Amino acid sequence: MELFTILLLIGLVVCAVSASLAKNLLNTLLIFMAFSLMMSMIWLLLQAPDLAITEAAVGAGVDTVLFLLTLKTIHALKGTRFDKGHDEKH
């Protein structure tokens, strides 16, 4: 059990570093979502189910939606049709 916990914690650090280093903003966001899910598992291991359910609903749910909407507004989502022409040129 302890090993699993430590693996999860190492996973958190890896996610945090790669979210902060990733080039593509969408990748950053997806990694951050994984971070939230792992965090929610850690809350369960720390015997805090209230936090787990809140973190899952908020970190992986609402926060991600808000980030995605922001990325859409600022045209950072590659492959959406607005940026197609733009990408081909580069």
Add this chain to the structure above:
Amino acid sequence: MRPFYENLPFLCIFLAMLAGITTSILHSGKWAMRISITVLTVVGAASAWLLYATASQNTYFVYAMGKFPSPWGNELRAGPLEAGLALVFCIVMACSLLGGLQDIFEDILPGKQNLYFVMMDMLLASLLSMLYTNDIFTGYVFIEINTIAACAIVMAKDNNQTLVATMRYLVMSLLGSGLFLISLALLYSITGHLLMPQLGESIHSLFVGGLYNEPLTVLVGLMVLGLAIKSALFPFHSWLPDAHGSSTTASSAILSGLVLKGYIVLLIKIFYRVFNISEVRSLKVTNVLFVLGALAMIMGSVKALQEGHSKRMVAYSSVAQIGYIYLGLGLGIEAGVVAAVFQIIAHAFTKPLLFVSVGALSSTAGHEKKWYYLRGAGRRCKLAGIGFTVGGLSMVGIPLLAGFVTKLYLAQGATLAAWQTITALAVLAVSSVLNAMYYIPAIVQIWSSGSTCQEIGIEPKVRRADPALAVSILVLGAGVILLGVCYRPVVSVISAGLALL
């Protein structure tokens, strides 16, 4: 059944919050403004009653929020110091709103004016809670409310400069909140309490037993750092000039006059109720605060000296004035803290007076804010000119004005301090000279004849002070003069309040 006045702090906080919630569904900014002013009046009257009740009996009381006393439930605590500061905050906030009213209605789109007043009500609620709270985690929650509301009133003007300033302000503030929260976690881990009386007891026993010395040092450092970032102590002031210099008049006045002070009052409460001032001194925190305060006094003034933009100059002067407060705290003795609290009150009156006057002066030159173009503005709006003169002279330290009394008490405190005496006196002298070097030319500029704003195609116009502006400048100016002339009762209330903390 306790006497009714003991319910007042709690009722005031909830009144302000519910007023904010109500205001959010109004459609008219005018009605929102009326509700805010009414709430401020009622809360001000209640605070005056509370001040009278506690100061006349020289007593304080704790008020359990619910039927569970400390250490289990949230608690409020009110004494003469808290009630007096609440009264000052209400007066200043109402005057700043009245003085900046015209600008608010010009700068903010009609559909969103009511939301500005929502922020004002919430700001009032959070300031009151930070004053009255006896629970350190409540302090954290209301610090966050204060941060969000303060950022919102910066960005309310909604132009490019204010949005950028808000972003910088938000990033720095959130950093400060994070540091405060982590120090709170450390504090909880070694004491197991969150309410100030029990925290004080267990920290005292830790000190006596010599336990957990290292975590204590770290957590005091982090807590002070977090609150120092939020209250713009040098060198964490970089966000302040943009935020205070670009927002609408009332926002600048309230941010400089009150929001910064809320955090410092919380810090003083923590110093006195969680630790006590001799323990803080033994951790050497006060020495750091003293040095940073002294640096802020000099650097803030130097920066202000180089600034040609009127509001940014006044904003930089806030950095220097915050330095005075931290200098007083950094002396690490009772007299220094009294001077610091007096400076909180004096600056709460003076700085909004300056901002409101500058706002009115610049409206005579088409809202141009550069000093160069404000030549003769005082002749075109006499009341604002007089207000600026009084405020500026108070900052310089002319006798019979509030700023002079602060310097007097700081100097008196410095003579009693351990090692800081010479430095403090020298810094005070230098800072006064520097203040004079930028306030006096500004005063001369606004009273000179002629005008320069035609050069950029703006026709100078005469502005007659409307009633709201007149009330604002007169009340704030009267406050500055009263604090300078009959300061003894104020100081005695402050000393009594600090002794009860």
Add this chain to the structure above:
Amino acid sequence: MSNAIATWSGDYYQVFAIILFGIGFISLLLHKNLIKKIIGLNIMDSSVYLFLTSFGFIDGRVAPIVADPSVPVQMETYINPLPTGLVLTGIVVGVSVTAFSLALTQRLYKKYHTLNLDEIIILAKREEV
């Protein structure tokens, strides 16, 4: 030093929380990209919550939800519920702040068409002059 390592390996939750705090802190301060700043802020907040929650955990005890209320509750059965409650409050504050800063980011992008805060600050200064 070996003592220190032994203590750290016992307090691994706190050690990882602090490492995460460092990562979040540095991305909040050093990243120029606003979105990454906000993600850094979220990581920093989560790490502080992890730090705080770890003080409530006690080995071998269960979450403070009583299955059978008719039996008198023993303190030795449950972990400390207070840090969980505090963190629950903190998470809500975190979401609010995230929403606010993201809204601000959208507006800044619409005005300056970049997410680089340094560039934005310089462009704003140019405008002012």
Add this chain to the structure above:
Amino acid sequence: MTKNIKEQWRQFAAWVNGVENDEPVVTPEEKRAARPHLPGFVHRVLSEKNELRLYHAFSAVMCLVFTGTLLLTVLFLPTFGGAGNPTENEVMERYVEKGIEEVGATNLISNIILVYRGFDTFGESCVLFLAATCVMILLRKDEKNTTAYDLAERAEDAEIESEENTTVLRSVVRMLMPVILLFGVYVLLNGHLSPGGGFSGGAILGAGLILFENAFGLEKVRRFMSEHVYHIIKVAALYFYGFTMIYVFFTGANDLHSIIGTGIPGMIFSAGVIMPINVAVGLEVACTMYAFYAFFSKGEL
């Protein structure tokens, strides 16, 4: 009917293959034209700005110092998970042992956050309310923050979300919606008996609303959730919460008789004010989450 299904299938296949037959309303060229020219001097100034470099060095040093100091501090803190740490004191004892008797919820955390430390949690609801207000100030459509270009873009989004393009989503949402709502309501109503409560339940309900909007469009949602309704729900929920708290605090602090009892612990109607407050908070949170979504994507509710 068959033609309609065929048509839909064709579009779905085209969507899977990434083929798009209709031209976007706003071309990339126009979009680039709408973007102000980022002048080269920005980069020059950036390299000139030593102030910024100083700031970066300062931040890096500060971060290292903090992390190091805190890691060292951990050495001196009570051991993780040890029984008898300073946090296991009379405060925890009363919360755990007297919680059910004094307040009545078997989820001891909800006792703490809603009754023992109710003021903090009311403050927290106000933070959420403030954030929603800030988002409204920033993003609600007005002449300052919305250009013709934004409107064109939103019109195109609305076209993408139109009926024929969302068939799959709609079918899935029709099946998922009742489950999500049921789960949200369950979490909300059982906040005092099991993990969950107002905030998490509200967030789940809000997520359900967001999904519904995605599938069926703003107009369908407006039938039951306009800006007017949003304001009414938000203010009513906060008023209910606020006045309940005033009553609880006032009677508690003044030793007055309170009509709020504890009920039979473990039953759904127990624990006094906790369940009604959870419902109020949940409604507020659900509305606020949906409002965040709507203002972020459409600029209006």
